Amino acid sequence: MSVRWDRLADSLFEIYIRQFHERPDSWSNLLFLINSFITDEYYYPITKQEMDGFLSHWVNNVLPNLHYKLDVYDCDDFAMHMKVKAMEYFNYQYNSFGFAWGFLCYEGVCVGHAWHLFVLKDYGYGLEKYGFGIAMVEPQTGDELMFVEKNGYLKIKSPDDFNYIFMGVII
Template sequence: MPIHKLVPGQPDDANSPLVGQILPRPEPVEPPPEPDTTAPDFTAELTRALGLKQIKATDRMVLRDQHGRVLCVHAKSDDWGWVYLGEPERYGAELVPLVVHLDPTSQNLSMSAEKKMVGWSFFADGNSTAGDYVFAGFKVWTDYPRLRFRIKRSGTTIVNHRQMFAFTLSCEIGSTRMAVQAPAGKWGWVKLVPESDVSDDDQLRFSLHKLSIPLVRVRELIKATWPNTTLTYQTSVDSYYEAISAQQARGIWVESGLKYFKYKPEVFDCDDFALAYKSKAAKTAYLENNLYPYSVGIVFGQNAKGAHAANLFIDQWLRLQLLEPQTGAVQRASEWAYTPYHIMF
């Protein structure tokens, strides 16, 4: 547990921080974060690298370095965690979708990680110009520098056998320009290092991507979620789908205006809600000029009390989630109170 920093006028116990905490520094020899053994195979695919001017506020991105590692957060509590780069095949369960925005004038890049449907900012674990580790959290960590990154185009990287432009990331601590680095290997804690101390050969180069899910993986996820269920009808007509976060899925629901509709038997009932949400997701993907459709589907199920319809989506951790289109509530699909008999993506 982080060591609590006493703040005048606030609780002095370790369980009720309001302003900030003193974070323990990770030891350089700390073992790697344990991968989530419930998802050992990470079979989503990265799309082509997106140019920073192509990225929209609604996009959720993955940051990749030239070694194939992706940005992850190893949560130490519900409100913060250490940042590292790890191979997605092993550490994909801790990958974080990123919301990014580039200021074209200053070339400053604002970046936040989406965890539990809220944005986590990035901070340095201190203000030493010798270099500190990086953590992410959603509170106001007043004693720690909040990181604002600057990008610089730097060479190319190879993704999916294609050569793409890459960039470096740096930030300022005091008046010192610090490079975003991590040790070589299958994983490494992200640390700020004086830019002057980093050679061109050691410099990390990054690219930003979306996650796409192949059709075969969609079928596998459905089967893994309901292994003992025989679906009477299932159809998938697209080769790839774009993973979306719970926050994105909820945002589509808000924009759909479905919260203003009331259930009306036969005229506008559960299947109509689900179809309307699916249509809105498709329209949004079209208007945003997406490469692939959003991973949104419709599920029909039944139990002893009757039948129901809702929406499915697949997030960046390759989890099959369910959205109730009448309320906008999100839950794990495996926890749905109905047994599915028809699924359409």
């Protein structure tokens, strides 16, 4: 199975606009397009089981050796490291791993943040509509983020109730 770049872009753009209830042709949506780089023509998704296997490897074998250091080795570095390790783990057979960024919010305070996304064959946001799904993961913990519908808006949340605001991607 492969996913053409424009179908992937459509699904990611839908996640972005559903956070804010924007019309797809709104000028403010230009920000997402400017902040995103979809670099390949086709993407080769993995399964949910494969993602879970990688996340287990990440949490048990990689994370214990990584140490947060403000501005030096922080969220964006964890996210980039996760992309590289996913490529290695899958022996460079898949390219469905991305670097997402935006804001992390908790109790009314928001800070810039980066995290990771996977394109999946059989699971995730948009599966029924697009035939593939998007899953997002916090690389500093290995936790899968949840897509939550609330009052017509799409929210991205961590298991410990942090809110993620998706603003751009490199994949």
